Amino acid sequence: MATAGRKSVLFVCLGNICRSPIAEAVFMKMATDAGVIDKWRIDSAATSTYEIGSSPDHRGQACMKRHDVPMSHVARQWVIDSGATSDWNIGSLPDARGLACLRIHGIETDHRARQVTREDFMNFEYILCMDENNLSELNRKAKLVKGYKAKIELLGSYDPEKQRIIKDPYYGSDEDFEKVYDQCVRCCKAFLEVNS
């Protein structure tokens, strides 16, 4: 659940391995650098089941490294695990505050692709997606959730350069990931400004 008083944003794309993890990482860095990270719950998800459990795409990770933006770590040599005594949060991601804290201290953490859930439509104030397919899929899913509160918008609607669509780079090149990154930087900056 989003803690009372905190703003919340869920970035969404088709597979949650290319565009939305980049947007999440860029926004998390901006909120951290602006000193407002504790005012935000930030996460990302997929409209599809294509890549559930996958780590972010390696081209996106390389792009983030080029721009010195902390992002989910991928492989690990040791199998280190953790567990819970209760079944309260089975399948949930680590709490966003923990992820933010780890990232601030340079501790890379795992993001695993997940699909958007009914709870997301109840818990997030903003659900920001990348293209018209994501938008129509999210609106279709939202209609099945009574009394949802999320504002479902294109992340690109915040772009000062008016590029509304952030294209899927899955079959693209490093250049296409750079374009996704540039668009996410412009849009996340504008989104943070209108919400500060």
Ligand SMILES: N#Cc1ccccc1-c1cc(NCCCN2CCCCC2)c2ccccc2n1
């Ligand atoms: N679909 C499409 C599509 C159309 C145009 C441009 C990109 C994509 C595309 C394709 C992907 N995976 C390959 C197909 C997956 N299988 C499709 C049939 C069901 C079983 C799964 C992606 C995976 C992760 C993130 C983005 C992706 N985007």
